[in-house]
Amino acid sequence: MPNQYQYVKVFAPASVANVSCGFDVMGLALDHPGDEVVARRTEEPGIQITRVTGENGVLPTSVSENTAGVAVRALLGHLGSDVGIELEVHKKMPLGSGLGSSAASSVGAVVAVNRLLGLPCTSDELLTFAAEGERVACGTPHLDNVAPSLFGGFVFIRSREPQDVIGLDCSKPLFATVVHPQIEIRTEDTRKILRRNIPLQKAVTQWGNIGGLVAGLLKGDYELISRSMQDVIIEPIRSVLIPSFAEVKEAALDAGALGSGISGSGPSIFALSRDNETATAVGKVMQHEYEEIGLDNEVYISPINKEGPRILEEVQL
Known part of the structure; x- marks a missing residue:
C-alpha cells in the first residue's frame, strides 16, 4: 500500500x-x-x-x-x-x-x-x-x-x-522561449471576441496545420513542425490586443525560431527552437522589441x- x-x-x-x-x-x-x-x-x-x-x-x-x-x-x-x-x-x-x-x-x-x-x-x-x-x-x-x-x-x-x-513524445529536443509583456489580458475577455462562424477554407487550412504539427512532433521533423505552426483563425483576432505582436513574432522567426505565436490567450508570446542557444538568442530579440516601445517584460527560456x-x-x- x-x-x-x-x-x-x-x-x-x-x-x-x-x-x-x-x-x-x-x-x-x-x-x-x-x-x-x-x-x-x-x-x-x-x-x-x-x-x-x-x-x-x-x-x-x-x-x-x-x-x-x-x-x-x-x-x-x-x-x-x-x-x-x-x-x-x-x-x-x-x-x-x-x-x-x-x-x-x-x-x-x-x-x-x-x-x-x-x-x-x-x-x-x-x-x-x-x-x-x-x-x-x-x-x-x-x-x-x-x-x-x-x-x-x-x-x-x-x-x-x-x-x-x-x-x-517528440524525439528531438525542443526549447521554448516565452516573453511576457507587463500587461494583463483576461482569458474570458479574449474568448468573447472570437468569431463563431469560420470560413470553410480557413478551417481546412487549420486542420492541416494541426495534423502537420502532431505528425512533426511524433516524427521529430523540425521543418514540418515549423511550417505547421500557423494559426489562421484565432491569432489574427487576438493578436490585436498584444502590443507589437507582429514585430515580436517576426524578430523571433528571424533569429531562428521554428515558429512563434500567442501563448494561450496572451499577452505572452512563445517561440519554439531546436536548441537552448537559439532559444536564448530568440529571447533577446523578442525582449528588444518591447524595450523599443518602453514596455516592461519578462523572458523565460525553458526546455519542454x-x-x-x-x-x-x-x-x-
Whole structure:
C-alpha cells in the first residue's frame, strides 16, 4: 500500500496552450516558471486555504473561489472523504499571463493532496478534478493548460467529454522561449471576441496545420513542425490586443525560431527552437522589441518539461 503523508509540497509547471494552430486541443509544459502548492493534514475536517503568496491580496482564499480549493474539493468529493486539508498556494508566475497560472495551482493542489492520501486516484482522474479549477477561473473546464501541466510534454486533446488526452513524445529536443509583456489580458475577455462562424477554407487550412504539427512532433521533423505552426483563425483576432505582436513574432522567426505565436490567450508570446542557444538568442530579440516601445517584460527560456509536477518536500505519517 502506498505511503500516506502529513505534508507534501509540489511544483506544478506553467504551460503554453494552443501551440499556435491547436486552439483548445494542444498544449505543452514548461520546465519553469511554475507554482508551488503545499498540502498538510489537519485535525479539523474540510479544506482551508491558509496562505497565498506572490499575488496576495488578489487571489481569494475562499475554497469555492480559488482554483486550487475547487480542484481539491472535487477530488475529496470523488473519494467521499472529509479529511482535514490545509493548502498554501505560492504563485511563481504572473496572473493573466497566458502561462496557465490557474491550471498550475489546480494541478499542484490535486497532485499534493493525492500523494498526501496515498495515491487513491489515477492521473486521468486528477485531470478531471484539476479542470474544475479552470471552470471557476474562466468559466470552462478546458484541458489545454491543465493536461500538459499534469502530464508534462506536448499533449493533444481529442475530446473533453468524454475525456481523451494523448501525449505527443517528440524525439528531438525542443526549447521554448516565452516573453511576457507587463500587461494583463483576461482569458474570458479574449474568448468573447472570437468569431463563431469560420470560413470553410480557413478551417481546412487549420486542420492541416494541426495534423502537420502532431505528425512533426511524433516524427521529430523540425521543418514540418515549423511550417505547421500557423494559426489562421484565432491569432489574427487576438493578436490585436498584444502590443507589437507582429514585430515580436517576426524578430523571433528571424533569429531562428521554428515558429512563434500567442501563448494561450496572451499577452505572452512563445517561440519554439531546436536548441537552448537559439532559444536564448530568440529571447533577446523578442525582449528588444518591447524595450523599443518602453514596455516592461519578462523572458523565460525553458526546455519542454516532459515530467510534469515534481514533489519538492514530503513528510510521512
